[in-house]
Amino acid sequence: MLSLPRFRVAALISLILINSSLKAESAIGVNWGTLSFHRLKPTTVVDLLKENKVQKVKLFDADPGALKALMGSGIQVMVGISNDMLATLSSSTMASDLWVRQNVSTYMVKGGVDIRYVAVGNEPFLSSYAGQYESYVMPALLNLQQSLAKANLAGYVKLVVPCNADAYESTLPSQGAFRPELTQIITQIVSFLNSNGSPFVVNIYPFLSLYANADFPQEYAFFEGTTHAITDGPNVYYNAFDGNFDTLVAALSKLGYGQMPIVIGEIGWPTDGAIGANLTAARVFNQGLINHVLSNKGTPLRPGVPPVDIYLFSLLDEGAKSVLPGNFERHWGIFSFDGQAKYALNLGSGNRFLKNARNVQYLPSRWCVANPSTDLSEVTNHMKLACSVADCTTLNYGGSCNAIGAKGNISYAFNSYYQLQMQNSQSCDFDGLGMVTFLDPSVGDCRFVVGLTDVSSSSYRPNCRWLILWFLILWGFWVFAT
Template sequence: MLQPRTNVAIFSLFLVLSPSLPATESAIGVNWGTISFHRLRPSAVVDLLQQNKVQKVKLFDADPGSLRALEGSGIEVMLGIPNEMLAVLGSSSVASDLWVRQNVSSFVGKGGVAIRYVAVGNEPFLSSYAGQFQNYVMPALLNLQQSLAKANLAGYVKLVVPCNADAYEADLPSQGAFRPELTEIMTQLVSFLNSNGSPFVVNIYPFLSLYGSSDFPQDYAFFEGTTHAVTDGVNVYTNAFDGNFDTLVAALTKLGYGQMPIVIGEVGWPTDGAVSANLTAARAFNQGLINHVLSNRGTPLRPGVPPMDVYLFSLLDEGAKSVLPGNFERHWGIFSFDGQAKYALNLGMGNRLLRNARSVQYLPSRWCVVDPSKDLSAVTNHMKLACSVADCTTLNYGGSCNSLGAKGNISYAFNSYYQLQKQKSQSCEFDGLGMVTFLDPSVGECRFLVGVTDASSAAIGTHWRGVLVWVLVLWGVWVFEV
């Protein structure tokens, strides 16, 4: 998930009848993002997935460490290709062959990684991209499909393109249609998906509809019933998810693909960083969603046919993500960065609640706080510096640490920086304003974290460094080929 969704229209009835879809049994998977200051060892994350019986995981790039950790696990993988790589992959069949060989063929096989999907780009049609990646999607798909065929994997690994919900629009679901400028490429895309047996992957975020509009009815974002139900003909919509989903169904039907299977690539609710982002709301939404999907009720336009699969966003908090969309961006995890469950959640895997990560190795139990005996008139710059490097999003309005007071805010910032620096003594100096304490300064739901020792020192920006390396490698291949 990259930007707030602009499509808030999620209401009403679709009048065009299409042939019924076969009933499917939905699976609940998770998105595993790695843009974190404190990244757990991949093997610890895979163990966490297995402990919680998660059978499907979606990765945003081909991180070798994550793929190696998934070997032999039996967990089905949707492997992502970042948008920045689409141009080169679409321009060079040699580059496409190389990517498939290194990231798919070398991992798939007996005792290997169960890579079942490759996600070609991530929300490449997002309206805020202004068409930046749009023309690269189909060429990349075609080259990658040929590369999979050469590797004898085209029947096993399916290509998909995760789309943002702003790819389609309507005031009512029955009027659902793809944005006019996307009609041609969406027709090409769904034809390709259909001919290769691939589902349509969409990311749906009722939270962002609520966050982005003061007029959006809050109870309509959840699944417990609403006083704002939308009745249209014989159909009644009681939650935003179903309305959004059926808007997509209508859009696909207008292109002649009303029966195409749909996978929810991302859906979830953050726990911090905004007024409506908290533990109670996140649990209510995610548990309501899981119960709704696994009930097999489907939606008004697809009764008895729920989404093919649903990938919760996300598994872990990612404290190094951009906060351009909002401070909540770093707090989508059902687990905190260290693999500890934030709230009781039943994933539908054998009627049990989330289990915490095992054998997490923490730094010593000590924290950096402001020395209350010191003159704090010059502390502002130190605090700004700490927060420019570490994560201080919980201090902002709507955050769990918003009520700490001035000294509490300073201490939180100092400690965040101190833990990021692996508790190096000099990282708590701040010109004599900081001091180390062995008493946990956490208050209520405001947690002063302690870092983990098994986090990779190169975790920050791993995603983008990996992208840059591959872009350079593939660009060299493309130049050589031309």
């Protein structure tokens, strides 16, 4: 009988245990974005994750507040590196060493954060970027891998590159291929991922297909069957997710990596800000997706092999996100900004439905509305001011507050600004056109928010005192130099 040294036997057992645990832990995760005017305390968010038995979370950066709150939680974490950092990390091993030390090694201690992935960039090959990040991705991966190896973390923390589904294309799933201009760089990246045991991470959004194309069959975006099924040889596709997923499988197969594990980095449905973005559609889509994935049915090209993990987009609404893609961008959360569940959703983790955040600290129950005793004919500029600072996206066509009338629109804009200014009495003046009320002006699904009290350390607004101090320092250097 072949005898192995004791340490090798232990290593083999550990490897088997790790592999089996990875399979067992595949689950539904969430994206935790932080571009919000009213941010919950990171500890409150982590408590929310734990209360809802969410085992995996994806961050878009390495926010220290979020990572500190995640310490000891047992939640598996994917930390992100923004696209604007890729150039620096691709050109300097010192920069990559520093980034790993500050954002990974520091937290991976006993009782620390269970960081499993580092996302190098976020959709860096998006066609709208016109290739501006392409040359940085591979060098950044190599430098970061070297830095992880120096920190003895390369075997545990995996590097990934979240790609948008527009990186590949085809008329039928079986004909899937990466965009011609990306073939070379994607081949290099996939080879790197494969050699280091990393999955391919892709973001899939059936909602965007429906939003962008009036001819897209609506029921094909969901999981409840369709009269517009797509026949592809022996395979039939009844929903957009399976079709998109198998298009990627086919594209990877063309590169020789047809068996590569796939993680869905982002997928979801918004609840406001556009036609088709509503609570009912979001619940039906997300619940259908979760049930579909957890059934282990897989897809026609990968029967019985669902994605390794799926990260719902997103955990919370983000009222400070750019609305360039559409007003719906601020309304992807399965929870509102304050951690309150928007609709009944079973994540398949043991809870029947979502549980709300606890101990959320709100400002007093008061709102700013249009003063009914004043002439509102000169209110336009005041509304523009309020909405240029606060979030008024629900007032637009397709939004939940679109039908509350002209005076309701004014009140909503005034209140959004007032709450953002921490209910400062002067912020509800608007040259006498506004007034404070203690009666909730919310109407139906149109919610007039009350802000959160604890925004001093986590607000999206910049700290003006530090900006002024920084300006004075630079000005002093300039004076000295001249």
